[in-house]
Amino acid sequence: MAVNPNEDTEFNDALRKFGIIPPREATPKTPSPPPSPPLEQVLDDLTLDELRELGDEVADDDLRRTIESFGRQRIAEEREEQKRARFGRVYPIGRDDYTREVTEASQVDEEGDNVGRGTGVVCFLYKDGIPRSDRAFEHVRTLAARYPRTKFVSIVGNKCIADLPDSRIPMLIIYRRGEIVNQLVAWGADREKRLEGI
DSSP states (O other): OOOOTTSOOHHHHHHHHTTSSOOOOOOOOOOOOOOOOOHHHHHHTSOHHHHHHHHHHOOOHHHHHHHHHHHHHHHHHHHHHHHHOOOOSEEEOOGGGHIIIIIIGGGOOOTTSOTTOOOOEEEEEEOTTOHHHHHHHHHHHHHHHHOTTSEEEEEEHHHHSTTOOGGGOSEEEEEETTEEEEEEESTTSSSOOOGGGO
16 A cells, blocks of 8 residues: 555654654745735725715724815815816817917916916817828827816817828827927828827
């Protein structure tokens, strides 16, 4: 009869006791659980409604005050951000509006920002019926919602720049402090682009 030294039996224990078979390998220790995250990190991951529910459920007065204070701070931060988020969508403009809505608007300082920094303005030149232009327009709408402190405007390309060839559409012109800081021409013409490419 063959003896399996890895089996956990009384017979094997007796053989190990007299040194006939080698001792069993020690079972590895289970790793200790990761430390729990700090309270601020846990509260930061909760929505306002979840914070209110947690504040109602907690029995400890000190913890309740901490949660309520954190909730008030979060509300104040969101209100401040909403004040500063002036745009959040794409505004269609015409050729006559370009100077006022793009160049002059990029010179306006936001409340609370550094003086002379200006507002970021993205001017999107497009043409209906061009697939890459339509795809880019969807990306621009997404970006406008994602970055509400940046002004996004759109204008038909040949209404903004006379005789603008379709090969240069879509075009993004980025302004700050009244000057062009970047320009993307024929975005997506060579291959389909993704939102991260803008």
